[in-house]
Amino acid sequence: MQFDQLLQYTLSGLSTGAIYALIGIGFSIIYNATGIINFAQGEFVMLGGLLTLSSLELLKLPLWAAIPCSVAFSTVIGILFERLAIRPLKQPTPINLVIITIGGSILIRGLAMLVWGKDTHAIPPFSGDTPIPVGGATILPQHLWILAITLIIIIINKIYFYHTISGKAMRACAYNRRAAGLVGIDVRRMVLFSFIISSAMGAVAGIIVAPLTMTAYDVGVMLGLKGFCAAIIGGMSSGISTVIGGLILGVLESLGAGLISSGYKDAIAFIILLLILFIRPQGLFGKADSERV
């Protein structure tokens, strides 16, 4: 096994890992604000990619305009989802929430199949596809876009959560919803905010990954589950540990696919998921917490 090859796998693993990290943070934000694991999270990733495609082809928008357009539309769907499915639920037990978000995810996926059909669609890369040599390996410009955009989003996230009133209010909800309500924070509005932020982040992840992997109505399932896996490795934090979790997962997956077998690539994420849940349910970096077990 040459060093070049290892480097190549690691580099491509890092950019997939960045995608998992973005999706994982989306899971964590909703979980922290509401205690809900949103099984429909992956569908916003799918919507991001496919809506960009439609903005490019049907509305004939340039790429720089198509992207915000599709993020905005995905976010509207996120808001509708929270308003129509989550908020009216009379008995919000964990099992009912699991079932309703699964139902929502199937519904969104089915509607996407109705709109875009079952074909796989390609989106042009943001700036060409001439490989850039790095050491003995090469990366595509799109990989750099993914890493850069992920970094920017994480920084914006950090600023929002630590330096704005509504971000601080959301953190207060994550610590203790009742106490947050007592000091005058509108908890239901924060729940809605969490859905807005995470559907927008999911959509961005879907847009930046689409030029690399193509997109279709059913890409959300696997991407969503792997994003969840990243969040579990990071202990459901909406910060740096989930990013590290995503990167670890992406690299392990890419190395596993390259060195062991590409058929078992998807299994790697789930084996890691089970091991973490069994052995360290608080995440790789978290302190012991009996909440989740």
Next chain:
Amino acid sequence: MKRDLLLFIGFSLLVLLAPQLFSGGYLMNVLVFVGINTMLSIALNLLLGYAGQISLGHAGFFGLGAYLSGILTTTYALDPWFAMPLAAAVVGGMAFLIGFPILKLKGHYLAMATLGLGIIIYIVFNETVELTGGPSGLSGIPNLKIAGITFDSDVKNYYLIWTATLLVMIFSLNLAGSRVGRALRAVHDSEVAARVLGVNSRILKVQIFALSAVISSLAGSLYAHTMTFISPASFGFNFSIELLTMVVIGGLGSIYGSFLGAALLTLLPEFLRGANDYDIIIYGGLLMVMVMYMPGGLVRGIPSLYRYLVKSKKGEPGHA
């Protein structure tokens, strides 16, 4: 108790007479599937409806039963009657072992862990090509035979599958009404309270998980021996979701509800032939609507809807 017995006898008679009412060959085939799905949703319901523990990986146990039976009877030329219990024992043992770590998790985490387990099993079906035939499937699985009768026609399979289904039903009805059933419901309502009252909830949850896996495995074996061909596509994540939908629509914690849910979701696609693949939209919509407006499922929802309608006709305010 007497009423329960009468209900069960009535239901069995209906099952016995159904082939006389619907003599069409195709419909018999659909009713065979209703039977298999009823067994599976009862298995999931014992776990979800009674013990309150979710599983999104039950298609995996169903598939393991089917594949173990299929491989043992084709590659190793074992007798199907011997392969079925062997498969069930292996699957049950596996579920028992994995049950200890997995059932320590709760709610969302349990859902994700079982989902992951189901997907790993599905990937193994696809990738171990020498053993399972991979994505193109495993064919030539022998039919079951008893006393010179080979179960190779739709009508014969109907009686075979429904005998098994009725046995699973009566077993589960008895289990639900027994001490174990009451302990399970106690765990469902409050695990802490159940433990305080001396229920060993940890072992109990693992046992019911294993039992549920064993029933699913038996249903899988029967599926393999009636279809004679199996492929991984039948045992994926989507089927786990379909099973969940059946249980929720029928009614959590109701054995007859599981039958209603299984029958509805198996027959529905037959009536929606034109809708093709779009039936998943209907599954998604149904799941959401049921959880929002009829959380007790059809078995409880229809009677209360009826009472509500009757009362509002008389001009009295209806109580939900």
